[in-house]
Amino acid sequence: MASHYEAPIREPLVTGEKSYHDVTVDVAAPVEGRANKQWWIVFSIALVAFLWGLGCIIYTISTGIGVWGLNKTIGWAWDITNFVWWVGIGHAGTLISAVLLLFRQKWRMAVNRSAEAMTIFSVVQAGLFPIIHMGRPWLAYWVLPIPNQFGSLWVNFNSPLLWDVFAISTYLSVSLVFWWTGLLPDFAMLRDRAVKPFQKKIYSLLSFGWSGRAKDWQRFEEVSLVLAGLATPLVLSVHTIVSFDFATSVIPGWHSTIYPPYFVAGAIFSGFAMVLTLLIIMRKVSNLEAYITRVHIEYMNKVILLTGGIVSVAYITEFFIAWYSGSNYEDYTYLSIGAATGPYWWAFWALIICNFVVPQTLWIKKLRRNYMWSFICSIIINIGMWFERFDIIVINLSKGHLPSSWSMFSPTFVDVGIFLGTIGFFFVLFLLYARTFPVIAQAEVKTILKSSGERYKRLRDSGNSLVGTAADNRTSDIAEVTKETSSESIAIDAEKQAKLIAALGTFNEKEDKADDLKKIDGIGPVMEKTLNQIGIYTYEQVSRMSEKEYNLLDAITGKFPGRAQRDDWAGQAKNLIK
Amino acid sequence: MASKVIQAIYNDDDILMSAVKRVKEAHHHIEEIYTPFPVHGLDKAMGLAPTRIAITSFMYGCVGITVAVLMMNFIMIEDWPQNIGGKPSFSFIENMPAFVPIMFEMTVFFAAHLMVITFYMRSKLWPFKKAENPDVRTTDDHFLMEVTLNNNEDELTRLLVDTGAVEVKVSEKH
Numbered sequence: 001m002a003s004h005y006e007a008p009i010r011e012p013l014v015t016g017e018k019s020y021h022d023v024t025v026d027v028a029a030p031v032e033g034r035a036n037k038q039w040w041i042v043f044s045i046a047l048v049a050f051l052w053g054l055g056c057i058i059y060t061i062s063t064g065i066g067v068w069g070l071n072k073t074i075g076w077a078w079d080i081t082n083f084v085w086w087v088g089i090g091h092a093g094t095l096i097s098a099v100l101l102l103f104r105q106k107w108r109m110a111v112n113r114s115a116e117a118m119t120i121f122s123v124v125q126a127g128l129f130p131i132i133h134m135g136r137p138w139l140a141y142w143v144l145p146i147p148n149q150f151g152s153l154w155v156n157f158n159s160p161l162l163w164d165v166f167a168i169s170t171y172l173s174v175s176l177v178f179w180w181t182g183l184l185p186d187f188a189m190l191r192d193r194a195v196k197p198f199q200k201k202i203y204s205l206l207s208f209g210w211s212g213r214a215k216d217w218q219r220f221e222e223v224s225l226v227l228a229g230l231a232t233p234l235v236l237s238v239h240t241i242v243s244f245d246f247a248t249s250v251i252p253g254w255h256s257t258i259y260p261p262y263f264v265a266g267a268i269f270s271g272f273a274m275v276l277t278l279l280i281i282m283r284k285v286s287n288l289e290a291y292i293t294r295v296h297i298e299y300m301n302k303v304i305l306l307t308g309g310i311v312s313v314a315y316i317t318e319f320f321i322a323w324y325s326g327s328n329y330e331d332y333t334y335l336s337i338g339a340a341t342g343p344y345w346w347a348f349w350a351l352i353i354c355n356f357v358v359p360q361t362l363w364i365k366k367l368r369r370n371y372m373w374s375f376i377c378s379i380i381i382n383i384g385m386w387f388e389r390f391d392i393i394v395i396n397l398s399k400g401h402l403p404s405s406w407s408m409f410s411p412t413f414v415d416v417g418i419f420l421g422t423i424g425f426f427f428v429l430f431l432l433y434a435r436t437f438p439v440i441a442q443a444e445v446k447t448i449l450k451s452s453g454e455r456y457k458r459l460r461d462s463g464n465s466l467v468g469t470a471a472d473n474r475t476s477d478i479a480e481v482t483k484e485t486s487s488e489s490i491a492i493d494a495e496k497q498a499k500l501i502a503a504l505g506t507f508n509e510k511e512d513k514a515d516d517l518k519k520i521d522g523i524g525p526v527m528e529k530t531l532n533q534i535g536i537y538t539y540e541q542v543s544r545m546s547e548k549e550y551n552l553l554d555a556i557t558g559k560f561p562g563r564a565q566r567d568d569w570a571g572q573a574k575n576l577i578k
Numbered sequence: 579m580a581s582k583v584i585q586a587i588y589n590d591d592d593i594l595m596s597a598v599k600r601v602k603e604a605h606h607h608i609e610e611i612y613t614p615f616p617v618h619g620l621d622k623a624m625g626l627a628p629t630r631i632a633i634t635s636f637m638y639g640c641v642g643i644t645v646a647v648l649m650m651n652f653i654m655i656e657d658w659p660q661n662i663g664g665k666p667s668f669s670f671i672e673n674m675p676a677f678v679p680i681m682f683e684m685t686v687f688f689a690a691h692l693m694v695i696t697f698y699m700r701s702k703l704w705p706f707k708k709a710e711n712p713d714v715r716t717t718d719d720h721f722l723m724e725v726t727l728n729n730n731e732d733e734l735t736r737l738l739v740d741t742g743a744v745e746v747k748v749s750e751k752h
Contacts, residue, residue, distance in 0.1 A: 020614065020719035145653060154653040158665050163679040170687045177694045184703065185717070189614070192714035208698070209707030212716055216701045217616040219629045223697045226635050230690045233682075241679050446615040446719075450591075467596075468742070471589035475719055 008461060012454035013107055016290045020446050021472035023291075027186070027442040028193055030286045035435055038285075046427035053421005056414045057132050065135055067414045073407035074397045078415040079133035080245070081389045082422060085270070086126035087168070087242055088263075088385060091235055092271025093119025094175060097182075098231035101224065106452050107299050109444040110291040113186075114282060115275050116179040117437065121429040122274070123172045125422040130164065132418070160244035167241040171234060178227045181220070184210040186438035239267045246392065252329035253396035256321075262314035269307035269355070270385035272300050276378035280371055282434065291440055294369050301368035304381065308359035311388075315356060329401060343408060344395045347387050354384020463523070493556055497534055500552045504541040515539045520572045530557055542573035581726065581751045583609050584734050585712060586743035588721040591617045597741035598623045601725060604737060609724040609751070612716040631700070635693035642688025646681040712749070 018026075035043075060067055070077055093115040100108035131137050143165050145155050155162055187207035194200040210216070243263035246254040276297065283292040322330040331338055339348045358380050362368040367377075394409050433439070450456045450466050459466060507514070514537040517528045534556060536542060545553070550565045588594040594617065601608060608624055621628075651670045654677075659667040666672040698704060716722045723743075725734060731748060738746045 024614075024718045145649065152657070154658060156662050157650050157654050157680060158662055158673070158676045160679075163683075166680050166683040166687075170683045174686065174690045177691065181694060181697070185615070188709065188711075189717040191709065192711070192717040204709065205705050207709065208703040208705055209709045210703060210717075211709050211711040212612050212614060213701075214611040214613065214617075214620050214624055215626055215629075216703075217613065218621040218626060219631055219697055219701055221616050222629045222631050223694065226632050226693060227690060230635075230686050234686050234690075237679070237682055237686075241683075244679070443615040447618070465592075467592040468590045470591070470719070471744075472719060475589070475715060 006451050006457065006460070008457075010452065010457075011295045012457050013110065013293065013295060013452040014291055014445065014449055015293055015454045017455050018290060018449060018453055019472040020449065020470050021475050023440075023442050023445050023449065024189055024193070026288065026290065027438045027440050027445075028190060030434065031190060031436060031438065032193070039431065039435065043428065043431045046424045046431060049420050049424025050428050051421075051424075053418050053424055056417035056421060057128070060132060060414055060418070061137055065133070067412060069409055069411040069415050071407055071409065073400070073405050074394060074409040076133075076397065077390075077394050077409050078411050078419060079129050081386065081393055082419050083126050083129035083133075084242055084263075084389045084393075085386050086122045086129075086422065086426075087239065088267035088270045088389075089274045089382075090119040090122040090126065090171075090175075090271065091239055091264070091267035092275050093117070093122075094171075094178075094231050094235040095268050095271065096275070097178065098228040098235065101228040102232060105299075106448045107296055109448055110288075110293075110440055111275065111279060111296060111300070112444070113179075113182070113437070113441045114279060114439055116175065116182070117430065117433050117439075118271075118275060118278060119175050120172070120179060121426050121433070123168065123175065124429070125426050127168060127172065128422060130161075130168070160241060160248050163241045163244060167238045171238045174227070174231060174234060178224075178231060181223060181227070182441060182444075183437065184208055185212060185220075185443040186441060188212065189442060190438060236264055239264045251396055251400060252327065253322075253392070256318065258314055258317055258321075262311065265307045265310035265314065266385060266388060269304060269311055269359075270382055272304045272307070273378040273381035273385070276300050276304070276374055277382065278430065280375045280378075282439065286434065286439060288440060291445060294371075297371060297374050298365075298369050301362045301374055301377075304359060304378075305362045305368070308355065308362075308381070312356050315352075338399065339391065339395050342395070342399070344391065344398070347391050347395070351384055351387040351391050354380050355388060358384070492534060496552050496556050500549055500556065501535045503549050503552075504536060504544045507535055507537040507541065512538060515576070517542065519576055520567075520569050523569070527557075539573040539576045543570050543577060545570040545573075582748055583724045583751045584727050584731065584738065584746060584748050586723045586725070586738040586741070587713065587715070587745040588723070588742060589719065589744050590742075591721060593742040594721040594723070595619065595623060597723065597738070597743065600741050601723070601737065606734065606737075607726045609726050611724070612711045612713070612722040614717050614719060614721070617721070631693060631697055634696050635689045638692035639685045639689035641692075642685040643681055645688070646677070646684035650677045650680065 014023075016022075068078070093112075096108050096115040097112040100112070131140055134140060143155060143162060184207055187203050188210040191200060191203035191207050194203055240260040240263065243259040247256055247259035249255055279292050279300075280297070283289050339345075342348075358377060361373070362377065367373045398408060399406050450470060456466055456469065459469060514532070517523050517531055517536075517539075520539075520542065523531070531537075531542075534553075545564070547565065550569075553564060586597070588597060591613070594611075594613070598608065598611070598620065602623070602625070611620065611624065613620065647670070654667060654673065655670050661667065665676065670677075711717065711722070712724075713720065713722055723738075725738070727734065727748065735746050
């Protein structure tokens with residue numbers, strides 16, 4: 001890793017003077033500390049919202065779907081809007097942990113854990129809606145192809161709603177094991193730090209006895225890679241299948257082949273917005289400013305800009321095709337003149353402003369690197385993406401083929417209450433997670449610390465070796481070791497020294513002038529001293545070094561084996577002579 | 579045979595890597611290395627065989643798609659070949675497009691879950707499993723190398739200290 005080449009143009013991903021131990025301490029701090037008052041206040045609010053939503057769900061199931069604002073024409077409204085909205089939010093987590101892993105994006109390390117948690121928790125919310133919007137949810141198990149006493153009556157595999165069952169359950173379960181497997185080393189870290197016996201027990205249980213053997217890590221990395229390779233098509237397929245709920249129908253405005261990619265782009269768009277909302281708060285509250293930096297925010301904003309652009313193109317395409325098709329029906333529905341000027345004009349324009357106009361401000365570098373604006377923008381996008389699903393579902397249903405069944409929709413307090421309840425439930429889970437789980441994948445951050453940490457970048461840029469620099473004197477007594485090799489002179493093997501000097505030529509202190517060897521990349525003040533001690537003072541001498549001499553030098557100094565050869569000291573010295 | 583190992587603790591991954599190379603060069607057998615995070619290239623330096631877990635995943639995926647095809651062919655085509663919305667139920671291939679989403683999902687489901695279970699079994703990870711890292715610091719910022727001892731304690735200790743170990747101790751092999 002010391003020899004790792006990192007382009008100097010890259011901004012550091014971990015700021016400050018962090019050692020490996022610092023990462024451990026910073027990640028463990030929120031888990032080991034106690035919750036403060038603000039946490040309890042926010043948690044209570046979320047819990048109240050959740051309980052209120054739970055009450056609404058129980059009321060719906062015990063009384064009937066009629067307590068919602070649905071009617072004969074509009075059979076899907078807030079329920080499926082919220083379902084698609086939550087599933088969409090979940091997609092960013094998988095995108096960050098899987099797609100960015102395949103693209104070897106190092107900045108994902110600090111955000112993937114929380115993004116995956118967000119995935120799990122929002123898919124849980126999404127999963128509620130397919131159940132509670134059923135007329136007879138107690139028969140929900142009939143969607144599964146289980147052999148039964150009705151002559152074995154099966155399900156019909158032609159329905160996208162059944163595909164949804166398979167897609168969502170696969171998505172949730174695969175995301176869960178992906179997340180959990182990644183958590184094992186971090187739980188192990190908490191386990192090994194735990195002081196209280198109860199905590200020790202809990203984290204021992206959660207970490208599955210992870211010991212961090214070389215072979216375990218080898219398998220771990222392979223498993224992560226394969227899971228990322230599987231999760232990437234999965235994430236694309238899940239929202240595709242969700243979009244099939246609409247795209248495979250005959251409803252004008254729904255029947256559209258652009259839906260699968262357009263829904264997926266929208267999912268990533270809204271998902272990243274939610275990640276931003278959560279992480280901008282979390283970095284402050286959990287003191288993780290050194291790990292979730294301005295660069296992370298900017299990168300996420302760039303993804304938002306890209307996917308927002310894709311979504312915008314899809315809107316324009318829908319507009320164009322609605323006109324180009326020559327179908328009268330398309331004119332009354334989604335994204336056409338009818339939608340923009342009809343009774344739901346406000347919902348339509350809310351969508352255009354929130355998704356089409358506001359995110360375009362992120363082209364400006366100042367704004368996409370601004371925490372406040374990113375936060376505001378991310379919330380606006382989530383509102384806009386809710387309206388996108390609402391518009392697609394409700395506006396298209398409200399004016400179908402037959403004018404005599406045109407209708408309007410307005411939600412009841414139960415519709416709204418259940419939605420608020422899922423938001424409350426989401427935050428209950430997320431707040432509990434933030435206090436009990438390692439919110440940053442510390443094992444992964446440690447792998448990029450030397451290549452992308454601010455301190456190590458600085459060290460590398462000044463030509464120093466990174467060997468031994470991540471050690472922390474709080475965990476090991478390194479002060480002695482470094483002193484021994486830096487300020488004091490080293491014991492030199494006289495025979496090897498003689499051999500080396502014979503090959504390089506002797507330095508006559510009276511006649512020759514010593515050169516500044518520090519100008520050679522890779523030689524610091526300490527190394528220069530050592531070289532002088534051996535009898536190497538000039539560029540001339542260094543330039544004569546070849547493999548044999550490098551090896552001799554390494555054998556004498558016993559430090560940074562291979563370093564001199566890799567840095568090509570001889571070549572550098574030759575250039576300095578001229 | 580009660581064998582002994584010597585445990586060397588390092589506090590930096592680069593030092594560990596060069597130490598591994600030197601210990602291998604001196605033809606000592608590295609029993610195990612415990613690290614707090616994946617040190618890239620460590621398995622190569624130690625000479626560990628590559629893992630075959632991706633191959634198992636591929637095979638599990640094949641099982642998944644087979645299960646999906648057999649299930650839907652039986653239910654939709656053989657057991658109750660009904661007319662549902664005019665969809666052709668005469669043969670599997672005619673109605674195949676509608677089966678693709680589930681064929682895909684089940685392939686991923688089997689490939690992912692069975693591979694993860696295989697990983698947990700092979701690496702012996704499960705709830706209530708006791709952790710086996712000999713030093714708790716190896717999940718924080720220390721790296722521990724275990725080398726087999728064959729009555730060459732002094733020589734090995736000298737070598738390991740020389741490679742930059744911050745602590746060297748002899749212990750019974752667990």
